[in-house]
Amino acid sequence: MAGTPVNNATPNERKLNFWERLYLPEIFKGLKYSASKMKLPTYAFAYPEEQFYPPDSYRGRPVLVEEEGRPRCVACGLCARSCPPLAISMQAHEVDDDIKEREPEWFEINMLRCIYCGFCEEVCPEEAIVMSKEYDMTFQHRDEAIFDLERLMVPKERLKDRLGFLEAQRNGQFGEKWDHKKSNNIHTLRNRLDYVKGADG
Ligand code: SF4
Numbered sequence: 030m031a032g033t034p035v036n037n038a039t040p041n042e043r044k045l046n047f048w049e050r051l052y053l054p055e056i057f058k059g060l061k062y063s064a065s066k067m068k069l070p071t072y073a074f075a076y077p078e079e080q081f082y083p084p085d086s087y088r089g090r091p092v093l094v095e096e097e098g099r100p101r102c103v104a105c106g107l108c109a110r111s112c113p114p115l116a117i118s119m120q121a122h123e124v125d126d127d128i129k130e131r132e133p134e135w136f137e138i139n140m141l142r143c144i145y146c147g148f149c150e151e152v153c154p155e156e157a158i159v160m161s162k163e164y165d166m167t168f169q170h171r172d173e174a175i176f177d178l179e180r181l182m183v184p185k186e187r188l189k190d191r192l193g194f195l196e197a198q199r200n201g202q203f204g205e206k207w208d209h210k211k212s213n214n215i216h217t218l219r220n221r222l223d224y225v226k227g228a229d230g
């Protein structure tokens with residue numbers, strides 16, 4: 030309405046007293062409250078000076094398990110199919126120099142898309158992709174966020190914590206249906222029966 034002042038008091042508005050109109054006492058009250066909270070224990074890390082060491086159940090960036098210099102992965106594509114943001118892509122190829130028939134020719138995870146949900150780990154029939162403890166990643170270009178096979182492969186000896194956690198938690202959950210043995214873990218054998226005999230020692 031033309032001519033109506035912008036800051037007109039409403040009928041229910043309380044009138045400020047002299048000290049409130051000064052503002053200073055309220056400012057000091059606020060400072061006193063903040064100072065009282067400073068004595069409480071803190072739960073935040075002063076990162077990066079203080080590092081966070083995640084527990085084995087932590088879902089950091091997904092990595093591919095490297096076994097005897099090769100990926101355990103048989104490029105079945107299940108992880109890519111189950112990945113909600115479509116972060117995984119790969120191309121399979123046949124291999125002759127290994128007990129497995131297939132391996133990924135290339136394998137990529139776009140870490141700008143990954144939401145660390147762990148579905149890829151959950152569905153992998155080979156326990157070939159697992160969630161690591163790595164959480165601090167920085168990129169200067171979008172291309173740097175696309176991790177290739179070389180960057181994704183981590184020797185299984187360095188993933189003992191997570192593989193042990195999966196063995197204790199997941200395999201227990203599914204009982205005999207998923208008793209994680211190496212003989213269960215090779216799905217693309219030309220001659221599976223020959224291999225299975227000696228696989229678990
Ligand atoms: S953790 Fe989830 S989002 Fe990330 S690659 Fe695996 S399935 Fe995809």
Ligand code: SF4
Nearest residue numbers: 102103105106108153
């Ligand atoms: S589900 Fe496992 S074996 Fe299949 S492509 Fe993914 S990582 Fe490889």
